[in-house]
Amino acid sequence: MLHSYQYPRFPYQQSFEQKTGQIRRHPVVIIGAGPIGLTAALECARLGLPAIVLDDNDTVSIGSRALCYAKRPLEVWDRSGVAERMVEKGVQWKIGKVFFKEDQVYQFDLLPESGHKMPAMINLQQYYLEQYLVEACLQREGIDLRWRHKLLSVTQANDHARLTVETPDGVFTMEADWVIACDGANSDTRRMVGAEFTGQFFQDRFLIADVVMKGNFPAERWFWFDPPFHRGQSVLLHMEADNVWRIDFQLGWDADPDEEKKPEKVIPRIRAMLGPDAEFELEWVSVYQFACRRVDKFRHGRVLFAGDAAHQVSPFGARGANTGVQDIDNLIWKLKLVQEGKVPLEFIDTYHEERAFAADDNLTNSTRSTDFITPKSRASRLLRDAVLQLAEHEPFARHLVNSGRLSTPTPYVASSLNTPDADSFKSEMRPGTNCADAPVKVAGRQGWLLNELPAGFSALVFGAFDTARELDFAGQSLQVLRVGVDLIDSDGLLAQRYDAQPGTTYLIRPDHHVAARWRAFEPSKIAAALRRVTGQPI
Amino acid sequence: MALEHQLNIVDPDGFYEQLISHQRDLSEDDALLYQARLLLVLANHIGDRAVLGEAMTVARRALSPA
Numbered sequence: 172m173l174h175s176y177q178y179p180r181f182p183y184q185q186s187f188e189q190k191t192g193q194i195r196r197h198p199v200v201i202i203g204a205g206p207i208g209l210t211a212a213l214e215c216a217r218l219g220l221p222a223i224v225l226d227d228n229d230t231v232s233i234g235s236r237a238l239c240y241a242k243r244p245l246e247v248w249d250r251s252g253v254a255e256r257m258v259e260k261g262v263q264w265k266i267g268k269v270f271f272k273e274d275q276v277y278q279f280d281l282l283p284e285s286g287h288k289m290p291a292m293i294n295l296q297q298y299y300l301e302q303y304l305v306e307a308c309l310q311r312e313g314i315d316l317r318w319r320h321k322l323l324s325v326t327q328a329n330d331h332a333r334l335t336v337e338t339p340d341g342v343f344t345m346e347a348d349w350v351i352a353c354d355g356a357n358s359d360t361r362r363m364v365g366a367e368f369t370g371q372f373f374q375d376r377f378l379i380a381d382v383v384m385k386g387n388f389p390a391e392r393w394f395w396f397d398p399p400f401h402r403g404q405s406v407l408l409h410m411e412a413d414n415v416w417r418i419d420f421q422l423g424w425d426a427d428p429d430e431e432k433k434p435e436k437v438i439p440r441i442r443a444m445l446g447p448d449a450e451f452e453l454e455w456v457s458v459y460q461f462a463c464r465r466v467d468k469f470r471h472g473r474v475l476f477a478g479d480a481a482h483q484v485s486p487f488g489a490r491g492a493n494t495g496v497q498d499i500d501n502l503i504w505k506l507k508l509v510q511e512g513k514v515p516l517e518f519i520d521t522y523h524e525e526r527a528f529a530a531d532d533n534l535t536n537s538t539r540s541t542d543f544i545t546p547k548s549r550a551s552r553l554l555r556d557a558v559l560q561l562a563e564h565e566p567f568a569r570h571l572v573n574s575g576r577l578s579t580p581t582p583y584v585a586s587s588l589n590t591p592d593a594d595s596f597k598s599e600m601r602p603g604t605n606c607a608d609a610p611v612k613v614a615g616r617q618g619w620l621l622n623e624l625p626a627g628f629s630a631l632v633f634g635a636f637d638t639a640r641e642l643d644f645a646g647q648s649l650q651v652l653r654v655g656v657d658l659i660d661s662d663g664l665l666a667q668r669y670d671a672q673p674g675t676t677y678l679i680r681p682d683h684h685v686a687a688r689w690r691a692f693e694p695s696k697i698a699a700a701l702r703r704v705t706g707q708p709i
Numbered sequence: 710m711a712l713e714h715q716l717n718i719v720d721p722d723g724f725y726e727q728l729i730s731h732q733r734d735l736s737e738d739d740a741l742l743y744q745a746r747l748l749l750v751l752a753n754h755i756g757d758r759a760v761l762g763e764a765m766t767v768a769r770r771a772l773s774p775a
Binding site for chain 1: 713714715716717718721722724725726728729732733735737740741743744767768770771
């Protein structure tokens with residue numbers, strides 16, 4: 172097989188604590204240096220929490236695996252200065268085409284809204300993403316990446332967890348105030364703490380192939396239902412960086428995974444799809460079966476679960492890594508407040524409250540797509556085929572075609588941290604929603620709202636108010652950003668997206684989600700909302 | 710009244726899920742029978758013969774005689 176990418180080897184180093192045999196207590200230990208674990212480390216570093224990452228391997232993801240990254244995760248990575256590199260290397264696409272049998276039945280345009288720093292979606296192989304995240308971690312103070320460190324067991328104490336870890340130098344023990352388990356769908360940590368991981372397994376298998384080709388395919392997402400070159404099944408084609416293409420073949424339940432992975436089996440399938448003259452080489456092949464499952468509780472004692480370790484979804488809709496990054500977005504600021512003793516310990520359980528809600532929303536969407544792509548009976552298959560046939564001429568039917576609904580953040584509409592609206596707003600920026608970006612001017616230079624929001628709480632106030640830049644309420648300091656003074660709404664999009672009038676005030680969380688909003692700047696209301704969003708009695 | 714060609718169903722994905730889940734536990738024959746019964750119930754609700762006739766034409770399009 173061809174190799175368009177050179178896999179790095181990260182050096183193993185024996186830690187001081189293992190060498191000396193002295194048991195040390197650390198604030199945060201992260202299990203797994205995948206996209207989610209590395210993002211957790213970067214977020215910890217950004218908020219000033221020292222973090223150790225343990226990984227049993229010493230390189231990045233083998234094969235492209237997670238492929239599509241959506242705007243919200245890119246915005247999270249942009250806070251650590253690593254997103255621009257991903258966007259530069261990644262492939263941007265916006266046209267999706269859906270085919271049924273011989274015909275294209277319709278095409279959609281993601282119609283990305285302008286006036287956001289980050290694009291709606293990029294395609295980038297997971298190995299590049301992990302490499303960039305590792306390189307960013309190495310430049311940060313307070314992150315300790317430990318390769319070839321395998322977690323053997325976790326025991327819970329009242330106020331910490333005790334970890335037994337194996338390295339090439341043997342076994343040693345370390346302690347952590349908090350463990351963040353980011354060790355994937357087959358999480359060992361989950362088994363070690365006895366967490367339940369339940370849901371639905373789908374009786375279907377998929378072949379995924381990374382193919383290097385000099386093809387004429389444009390940067391679009393093509394999805395086939397029942398194509399002539401792969402009868403009765405579905406096929407997905409996606410462009411990646413470096414002229415690599417990702418092809419997913421649905422195989423059905425009876426397929427033999429070991430047999431299907433063999434190049435002599437895979438190449439004819441791709442040849443049938445691309446035509447006899449296509450020039451291509453195979454780079455990576457895998458066969459998988461997927462499941463839609465979620466962990467019972469995102470926190471077990473001192474162990475917190477994030478990413479696939481907490482929830483596993485079908486790949487349709489790019490909900491795996493994207494939603495995992497949003498777990499971290501939600502978790503780390505809460506952990507920081509708990510570690511500082513500024514909020515009660517139970518505050519951390521709002522992580523489960525908000526992210527289990529989001530995980531269930533993702534599971535619903537992902538299950539619906541899977542049911543459309545893989546009908547379970549003859550009658551549901553006929554319905555599905557009827558939708559696809561009608562879609563060619565009937566606009567209504569296009570809305571029913573479900574080849575994966577692309578990942579967008581789930582607003583925490585029912586969160587106990589929200590202060591419900593008392594005033595009337597014509598804007599999607601309800602409490603619990605992640606802040607929409609907009610172009611702004613700061614000190615005469617063009618920038619972006621999200622880059623201007625601080626790492627702590629802030630109040631975004633529209634209009635020229637005579638107020639301090641920093642306020643102290645409920646033991647929290649709050650930075651005030653005045654639109655029109657500190658930030659200039661250069662294109663008018665900020666006021667439009669936030670339905671702002673003079674006096675409109677948004678209370679914004681450290682993860683850049685709206686906690687509350689009002690039509691007037693009233694310090695007593697801000698103080699009450701700040702108490703609520705930090706889990707304190709009002 | 711004319712036949713609606715644009716999307717008119719609230720929460721289309723939720724509708725489709727409900728439609729599928731109502732036949733999940735049925736035999737193959739009963740699932741098809743369920744779809745036929747649903748068609749008749751909905752046709753009666755619409756009532757308007759012109760609309761029903763137009764809908765039949767749309768449904769028949771691209772299907773060739775055996």
